[in-house]
Amino acid sequence: MVDVTNYVMLELGQPMHAYDRARLAGAIRVRFAQNGESVRLLDGRAVQVGSDVLLICDDVGPVGLAGIMGGERTAVSRETRDIFLEVAYFSPDAVIGRALRWGLTTDASQRFE
Numbered sequence: 123m124v125d126v127t128n129y130v131m132l133e134l135g136q137p138m139h140a141y142d143r144a145r146l147a148g149a150i151r152v153r154f155a156q157n158g159e160s161v162r163l164l165d166g167r168a169v170q171v172g173s174d175v176l177l178i179c180d181d182v183g184p185v186g187l188a189g190i191m192g193g194e195r196t197a198v199s200r201e202t203r204d205i206f207l208e209v210a211y212f213s214p215d216a217v218i219g220r221a222l223r224w225g226l227t228t229d230a231s232q233r234f235e
Contacts, residue, residue, distance in 0.1 A: 138207060152188060159183070
């Protein structure tokens with residue numbers, strides 16, 4: 123699945139992210155973080171976020187940094203059977219400079235910035 127989302131991004135310039143549907147709890151929402159929240163990213167690191175960071179969340183909490191990187195808790199794997207596909211436009215104002223706070227450089231963040 124990751125290969126497919128990467129291919130679409132390279133061909134069309136549209137970043138996408140796939141979540142393991144079985145690992146998502148309830149509704150998906152996009153919201154700004156509350157100070158002190160943290161997200162464990164796909165690369166395994168946990169990052170603290172401020173109130174100016176846009177998050178993708180389910181009923182349990184953050185599942186990714188909008189326009190930057192998804193979270194570990196809802197990552198797809200070989201066992202994944204159903205996905206939730208995020209295809210979104212995030213305003214550059216909501217993404218620019220955020221990835222660099224944690225030393226991240228992702229294809230998605232570069233395209234949205």
